[in-house]
Amino acid sequence: MKRISIVLLIFTMCNISACVNLDHIYSFASESESILLSESDIGYSFYQSCLEFDCIAEQPTLDNTLKLPDKECNCDTFLMADKTILIFNKIISGYLGTMANLSNKKRVDYNYTDLSKSIDAEAIRGKLNITSDQINAASKLATDITNKLLDAYRKKKLHEVITSVNDDFQKVMDAYIICIRDFLRDQIIENSLDRLKNNYSTYLKINNRLLSAEGKEKVLNDYLNKKNNLEKSKKLATKYIESLQVIKAGHQTIYEESSHLDEQAVINMILKSATNIKTLKEEFQNIKKIQPSN
Amino acid sequence: MPALTTEQLKKMAQDYQRTGKELLQYKLDHFDDLSIDEFKTIGSKIDSIFHNANIIAALAVYQIGKDISSSLGILTDSTVKMKKALKIIDKVQSVIDIATTVVNIGTSIIQKDVNGIIGNIKNFSEKLGEFSNN
Numbered sequence: 001m002k003r004i005s006i007v008l009l010i011f012t013m014c015n016i017s018a019c020v021n022l023d024h025i026y027s028f029a030s031e032s033e034s035i036l037l038s039e040s041d042i043g044y045s046f047y048q049s050c051l052e053f054d055c056i057a058e059q060p061t062l063d064n065t066l067k068l069p070d071k072e073c074n075c076d077t078f079l080m081a082d083k084t085i086l087i088f089n090k091i092i093s094g095y096l097g098t099m100a101n102l103s104n105k106k107r108v109d110y111n112y113t114d115l116s117k118s119i120d121a122e123a124i125r126g127k128l129n130i131t132s133d134q135i136n137a138a139s140k141l142a143t144d145i146t147n148k149l150l151d152a153y154r155k156k157k158l159h160e161v162i163t164s165v166n167d168d169f170q171k172v173m174d175a176y177i178i179c180i181r182d183f184l185r186d187q188i189i190e191n192s193l194d195r196l197k198n199n200y201s202t203y204l205k206i207n208n209r210l211l212s213a214e215g216k217e218k219v220l221n222d223y224l225n226k227k228n229n230l231e232k233s234k235k236l237a238t239k240y241i242e243s244l245q246v247i248k249a250g251h252q253t254i255y256e257e258s259s260h261l262d263e264q265a266v267i268n269m270i271l272k273s274a275t276n277i278k279t280l281k282e283e284f285q286n287i288k289k290i291q292p293s294n
Numbered sequence: 295m296p297a298l299t300t301e302q303l304k305k306m307a308q309d310y311q312r313t314g315k316e317l318l319q320y321k322l323d324h325f326d327d328l329s330i331d332e333f334k335t336i337g338s339k340i341d342s343i344f345h346n347a348n349i350i351a352a353l354a355v356y357q358i359g360k361d362i363s364s365s366l367g368i369l370t371d372s373t374v375k376m377k378k379a380l381k382i383i384d385k386v387q388s389v390i391d392i393a394t395t396v397v398n399i400g401t402s403i404i405q406k407d408v409n410g411i412i413g414n415i416k417n418f419s420e421k422l423g424e425f426s427n428n
Binding site for chain 1: 308333344354355359362373
């Protein structure tokens, strides 16, 4: 009777925690973290715009009389903005990275082999009056139970965190998207493109009669080269924003379906989010690889 | 004076940007008509307008960070909670390793292996130290 109870207990424990599959959460969180870590690859910042247009002379290729606007070079406000964006990035990527770690099944691959070998020593085996086969069976069972119990623990913790933090996660993601989309891309990069055009047109006007056809071509190429780099940063920012929107929506799905994360339909939805993020990351990397041409 | 909201700052930056773009277009449309001095003066004004738009954009980002600070704090706390759970998960293997060492000490005692006892106790202390540090 006692043995049956023990067996039943073991089966109950296994059933409670069985089929805890968090691979889809892991895929989503690790892909999300990965794209967040490539934010700096956008290649342009508030501070850089200040350096290029307010501090360092936007110097075309020939000596000229073009003067930059006379104002003091102070980039503190721009540094502050970059720092704010960096804080957003660190906190969000830290959260998603830890979520990836907690849902990674490799974290709960416990090993009883050494313990099993120690018990299997003749001196101990003799005292306990058990066989090697029994020790191996117990070791396998212990491994299975520990892994499954800790799987259930991971799932419980993830559920607790995701359900309690989702509202704030959504707010933070919205704010982060606004910073990158409305201010970095649509203001800083966009304004840099216009300031570049402004500077070069002034330079050409001043030096119009002095420049040879070849000289004018050099100036034009120089302008196009810088313009293309900025256009590239703009495209990268756009792709990055798309990724952030998918991450935001993916977290919302996990939250809404947090009570049945094991259901195949939910697993598919979350895996689709992870695949979308991966595809966007690849597209981001492809844009990054392209060498701007005039 | 009450601080400007992010939305107000965004609108101001957009207004500056629109003005800068319109002036730039005017300047380019009149490349041949304007004198060099006029061209330079307009160019300088345009640059100042875009600079102001950028400053306002930077201030807006800083403002957003301040506005959302409590949510950022909650997200950080949740990360800490998950890290604590990870520590617990990592400790389970340490417990198994300690149990292994305890059994090894037992084996050495049964076998009256003095060197084994000393070695395994040393190993046990080390594993216990690692466990406490986790």
